[in-house]
């Protein structure tokens with residue numbers, strides 16, 4: 001596995017103000033910008049990945065470097081794929097150590113928006129690194145717990161963390177008993193080469209999700225269930 005810790009925080013206060021709908025010449029803008037400055041001092045976004053290989057396939061299972069994952073959809077999406085890249089990317093635990101004004105819900109909301117921006121920087125850095133180092137073309141990714149519940153169960157986060165090994169000591173991300181990751185602005189998954197664009201959102205029924213990147217696709221959903 002390899003950890004990426006030299007990721008520029010890249011916090012653009014003006015762009016962030018627009019994202020949280022704060023007018024640039026308002027009092028709130030001063031308070032928000034002060035938070036951004038505070039975040040810049042401590043932020044250390046990070047990522048961890050490994051190069052892993054498919055060793056076996058069942059009807060709805062796939063074995064990767066000795067670990068067997070159960071997901072019919074993952075098995076289907078990895079048909080013909082031999083090499084995958086398990087990863088975790090995070091805004092970094094350092095921001096969770098900053099004491100915000102007690103009871104200030106707005107500051108908490110803004111802090112979360114800043115953390116989301118740091119996570120986006122970590123994800124972009126990881127993708128650029130993998131694409132360059134391994135000469136990858138088009139890729140797709142799947143994550144335990146992402147999409148409808150039966151796509152790939154969130155409990156399989158444990159297996160993903162086992163596949164990577166040493167996530168907590170390496171980049172400070174903790175996996176809780178309920179399989180949530182801390183810090184909250186952290187993502188994990190398997191990245192793999194593909195000839196066809198695929199996003200888990202295409203097979204997810206959650207209509208009001210603010211993070212949707214592709215519309216639900218009934219044809220893709222049906223084809224994966226029948227495969």
Ligand code: SF4
Pocket residue numbers: 146147148200201204205206209210211212213
């Ligand atoms: S629609 Fe939302 S919950 Fe569903 S897979 Fe996409 S980002 Fe995840």
